[in-house]
Amino acid sequence: MSTPSVNNQRSRARAPKLIFETGSPGRSAFSWPAEEGKLEKHIPSALLRNDIANFPELGELEVLRHFTRLSQRNFAIESQFYPLGSCTMKYNPKINEIVARLPGFAEAHPLAPPELLQGALTLLHELELMLAEISGMEHVSLQPSAGAQGELTGLMLIRACLVDRGDPRKKVIVPDTAHGTNPASSALCGYDVVQISSNERGVIDAATVEKAMDETVAAVMITNPNTLGLFETNIEAIAEIVHARGGMIYLDGANLNALMGIAKPGPMGVDVLHLNLHKTFSTPHGGGGPGAGPVAVTRTLSEFLPVPRIIKHGDRFELQENCPKSVGRVRAFFGNFGILVRAYSYITALGGDGLEDASRMALLNANYIRKKLARSYHLAYDEPCMHECIFTDRLQQRSGVSTLDIAKRLLDYGHHPPTIYFPLVVSGALMIEPTETETPETLDDFIDAMLTIAAEAKEDPELVKDAPYATPVRRLDEAKAARKPVLRWESSSRADNSED
Amino acid sequence: MSTPSVNNQRSRARAPKLIFETGSPGRSAFSWPAEEGKLEKHIPSALLRNDIANFPELGELEVLRHFTRLSQRNFAIESQFYPLGSCTMKYNPKINEIVARLPGFAEAHPLAPPELLQGALTLLHELELMLAEISGMEHVSLQPSAGAQGELTGLMLIRACLVDRGDPRKKVIVPDTAHGTNPASSALCGYDVVQISSNERGVIDAATVEKAMDETVAAVMITNPNTLGLFETNIEAIAEIVHARGGMIYLDGANLNALMGIAKPGPMGVDVLHLNLHKTFSTPHGGGGPGAGPVAVTRTLSEFLPVPRIIKHGDRFELQENCPKSVGRVRAFFGNFGILVRAYSYITALGGDGLEDASRMALLNANYIRKKLARSYHLAYDEPCMHECIFTDRLQQRSGVSTLDIAKRLLDYGHHPPTIYFPLVVSGALMIEPTETETPETLDDFIDAMLTIAAEAKEDPELVKDAPYATPVRRLDEAKAARKPVLRWESSSRADNSED
């Protein structure tokens, strides 16, 4: 049964053109009073370019209408439930957007003298303290631009410390449930990756680490709760083993939204961890960033933190650039400051109790879904989860319906799908993280949709396998995109767009 | 042939609930530090109410998601072409929204001492001068909240002046092409309305006015260009006749977008006119306001203008409240100030030449459409138009397709329809006002759609008569709505919602 699109001939609205396919030569939405003088007087014409070929030429309304229409082709937290596992798509408070745009923040120049940046430095200092308190660590650097850069920075800190002790070591142990950035960051830090498997209950056994751990291992990277939404119950024992052999524990704190006020990473024996402010601390994900991935460390590691460090002298703040043992700079200036302002605003609004409540409700929402879907979908691990729960398509596979099909069909019900096919240890994983900012009514809507899809999968599998129908475009040919990549618009024919 | 909806069972997204059908008792998106003290200590409990029954109780994300989803069920200038005749749906510049929100404007209190409002008073004074220059009149009042209140104010000025001369008179002459607010405002000003007909060429003959004009007529209301998009070529002669018999000319300036830099109303013999800043001067229409309808007058009428008047003393501005001959107050405070700021910003950005260019391009766009559609749709008046052109459904009626059907079908093509069935003198009118901010490419898109619909009307009339298909809801039962009006949500059954 082939299914006609809902965008059938009756609906004749055009799909948006590319910005390069609109406009007209000579058009511009911009005016600036001409300065007197000639360019050539100051810059040799040999260094000057001609007009930028095919660059846009549109009016202001044209541009706005183009991007407004594009925006209408996105799902987003503010219009849909967005239970993307491991991504903590919680509400992004509007007040954060207001304060981040205050001229005192948005128009602050990073290389102005520190005396002229005391407000910003105060905020950064206080945010460091807040995050240290929340994570139970000693010191924090706000530099890293996102989680992955936090991982890289954290591993560099470990390496710098080990070098300082005389031996950088060779390996990093990474569980099979880890996010892809963990092994990637390890490699980028010059380490070989040793993968260990989690046990049948989805967590790492101390014994497994015991076996893999030796004097060549610099660190073990642990995600807690892990990507199965399970708390790594043996983390203390593991930390003991690793520390006993001179290694360190790196904690991937992307899932901190499950732990605030419940269990601090510090006491778990963690040496360094990163936080995803664009997850736990409500900064908007922006369709793929910007985010921020601060690292928090023990006292031992603090002298290796990246520069600049913010130092308080009396009631003034200064920047310290020369810290002999520092790993150096991981990016220019101060990190993604605008994002840090938002996180500061969020923590200020919630206070300690609010953060704890957030984590508790995140657990409640996840387990509510887990319970309600457990009869119709196969649970990867049938026990209470933390902030997210993982199902599989095992039951639906009987009628040939896969996780991908279920995800696509959810789009027709107006919900964003869960994260799919991750973590890799679960075949056909559906990783559902509702977050605490969703109401039980919304969860029930989503649950209804999932149950209906389970029924559809039995009764009319084709309906599910051909989904979605209600989206602006339907399933896209990803193979074609990869085979002959077209990565830019070109005025000439698309042919020459293929790789040589 | 009955046509299935595009929102067929494959698309399962739910229509939005009412805000009252969501939420849960005890929820709130708002927090305010409790003040000490008890209400009852200050206000007798006999005067205190209980909780507001059924008032919303939602979280912040719930509220935002609700209204964001609602917004997605609107067409708007920034996402669609919106050629609504007589409404001048031109681009609403973003910079206007920024400046109107400057705290110095948005947080100014109207009853603060004038010394503390000099910035606002300067702006108001300068805007009065700008509008006087553009319209060719002597004085301006920015008080009226919209065009209709401008009409009422203008007619009151005329009446006050005539009373001052000893006889208010009894009637106002209004052409059959006039907007409904013209006769309505006349009645509200205590005048009987005499309707006169425009001639076969769509304009008013001097002779017609000659016949209708006598000593009981206070004023003739003329819209120029009129609602047929035609310039009232006899306006000078008409003014002479009316003035000769002691009457006055009221000009409905809603269509000024056709005249800027081309012909000033003042020299036409106009005594008073109103302007729609939410049309000609780019302030957003907001789904039905707020707008602003300033009135501009001759020197003779200025002493009757509403209070307060803004008076310049040296370089300071003061408010004059007692003007013995003034018609008084037409609204509280200073008019829709936030809208006036936007209009000021628009005029500042364009300058005199920019305004002239706007009118010229408005004419060009309207005539381009007129020309391109003239073969497929019947033109009410086959001659060059000013800022808008009027077609009818005469040709399409042959296959039973009406103006309403054409309008609804346009929705499937992603364009907002023209104004329909207005002006009343044209049966089945399609009143198209593209405005100057649209590109020829957009006009061509629209023209293509109109031509295709003309073809559809011939080949598959049912397709057009059952349109729209691609909209969130399809044709609505307006008769049902009027028969048993349901004007509010109620917790109990809807039955008791009917009128007694």
Place this chain on the structure above:
Amino acid sequence: MRYTPHTSADREQMLRAIGIDSIEALYQHVPATLRQQSKINLPEAVSEFAVRQRLAGLASHNATPADWSLFLGGGIYHHFIPSAVDAIISRAEFATSYTPYQPEVSQGTLQALFEYQTLICQLTEMEVSNAALYDGASAAAEAVLMSRRIQSSTRRRVLISRALHPHYRAVVATYLRNLPHVELEEIPFAATGATDTEELARRIGDQAICVVLGYPNFFGVIDDLSSAKAVCSKAGAHLISVTTEPLSLAVLKAPGEFGVDIAVGEGQSLGVPMSLGGPAFGFFACHKKFVRSMPGRLVGETVDCEGRRGFVLTLATREQHIRREKATSNICTSQTLCTLAATVFMSLLGKSGLRSLAEANVLRAHDAFARLQKAAKLEAVFSGPFFNEVVLRAPDIERLFAQCAEHKIVPGIRLKDYYPELSDSFLMTVTEMNQREEIERLVHTVGQ
């Protein structure tokens, strides 16, 4: 040119398509005598940057609550507005759409208006609300006009309280001035600051169309609607309540609970910035039986051809575009985006939030009042209960205002222009936005 996208090539090609060789050809039928000879005499076009600089300059010459302590109300109030409100009303889909004439593509605006109508009914405890009018003052005038339409034409007297906002009384007078067979009379206020309902009873007679009271009134005093209603019922007159501070309705008995016939007011307090007094909106609610006499837009519920719930503008036969000179009002464009702001605001604050904000106003205002009495010996002119504003008498008011101005404080609105007999008095307003420190400074400054 800014905002007109036409390139010269575009112009050429379009002129060719039309079959003319110059734009002037398009207005050749404009009599030469009327053609504008000289250019519009205004400054040249400037860049967006220059516009921003220019207006920022003007804005900087107005006092704002950030740099001045303003104890100002009198119909416009400085209240907190959650940032979510502006986020919603800034959405182009709401801000740049027209009045919802095409319901299939206007369900967003229409449903929001239906929700607004319901919220106003709930707040006022009235049966029906329209989709709003220009402002509170014109709403009051429209209420009187509707009452006049409904009442028998033998009735000619409109009684209006002298304690009602002076601007409102002026606007009602303006709207009535040109209409036949109607007289406007003012009812004095009592020592409580409330309308003198005994005097009202004496004066009302049997030819009154309606009685118009402020609730709370201009003095901040909570008028006695129940006695007023009793008087009106006996006399067969409509009772119209006018609320300039709608936040008060979150704690005060609703007009509907007193049997008020028409409840109108200014909506600015509900999520709309002060903006020098506009734009905001006037709300208008009444008995269901009056619905076909109501002014303004009404949104009603219905279904589409597939049975789905939808909303439309309804009962349009009342309106100018159908009924022309027989319409119930001349209003067309109203204040929709401001009503949307209020709808979002009320939805965000909700049942408990709106109440707690109102309570904060009562408590803070009375606290400030108490301290002023103690420290500064300022006495209240009236004895009636008030919401968030109170009239105070100052022996040397000129000096007091001058002193305050030195400390960047405006203690309130002077009443001398509105009530000669109150030339030594001012209306002090305290909202939740007046910080404790500000009140301290006021008390201290006035105390000197």
Place this chain on the structure above:
Amino acid sequence: MRYTPHTSADREQMLRAIGIDSIEALYQHVPATLRQQSKINLPEAVSEFAVRQRLAGLASHNATPADWSLFLGGGIYHHFIPSAVDAIISRAEFATSYTPYQPEVSQGTLQALFEYQTLICQLTEMEVSNAALYDGASAAAEAVLMSRRIQSSTRRRVLISRALHPHYRAVVATYLRNLPHVELEEIPFAATGATDTEELARRIGDQAICVVLGYPNFFGVIDDLSSAKAVCSKAGAHLISVTTEPLSLAVLKAPGEFGVDIAVGEGQSLGVPMSLGGPAFGFFACHKKFVRSMPGRLVGETVDCEGRRGFVLTLATREQHIRREKATSNICTSQTLCTLAATVFMSLLGKSGLRSLAEANVLRAHDAFARLQKAAKLEAVFSGPFFNEVVLRAPDIERLFAQCAEHKIVPGIRLKDYYPELSDSFLMTVTEMNQREEIERLVHTVGQ
């Protein structure tokens, strides 16, 4: 609680549904030893109003161009941003969506990124661009890493110009420090302020992986890419250009025109506020033949099952979530919303607008420089042509900065911490946002 909508009834009902009687039951498997005993030690929750006050207070302690005259650049520039940019990136559909893993409901973000990739290719005249990286500095580091992946493993030397932004050099060093078989060497700059390409030719040898130059460089000087390219070609090394001021590319020959192999840079100038240096984005463009070695996201064009054009994330086999430790980079979340800002910015300014803005920078900067030379006898340290910033030597630099500070002027960035030999010099930047009066005041102040 703020942002958590659960009422106590909700909590009860959900616990019941789950079949437990307390939330604690959900984390009973967290070892008791790890359970947090004390509450999080942070101040109490506060209202939205309090948050706003609090942050406005902090913001007021930073200098902004509104109250200070800042002649600062050095990688972050104060440029005009049309209000339409923020209007678009503020739309929740863009701001609150995730990385576009589900293309059917992410076409908005995907198409915008495809347009961004194209715009970067046009601006740099390179064949392919990725969907951006964290910032210019990490983009430079990733460029070196990619070059290292592509070049034969016998090559080990990375040559980096000392005239490249010091932060960038530091970041490249940090990224390379832990990797085997690679050494970083600095190439000095000549009297022109440009990289000394003769010295480069002498030093490059046949084991160089790549050469990294600033274009323009940290001194604002326009480096000589054509000589550098000639040297690199002979030596078989990649040439990497790093642009910290991308606005300059609207008037300067594009890196691609010189045959640069990898062109990277910081995108902040293109519509992103300074925001203390972040967030903005790093752009990354190169030869098509390198595409499968590129770091970061790539958006490609394809069709859906009905043949309609659509866009998807593609070549994901390069990335960490598929390739894990063998990935071309560890980057996951990037800076998409900032690239959207740049896409809107470039679309608004367009061909002519971007050029005129760049020209305004060149002309205004050179005008300011000329006046300073005349009035204040400040000399340029370098002789090379510059875009909108220039290094000036001040005999008594301490006094000069102190004087300026008194007049709320920061004349530039002092270089002593970065280049000991330039301790008496500073980098002065002039953009279109530095008003003529500001420049007057600077000249006058420095002239004293």
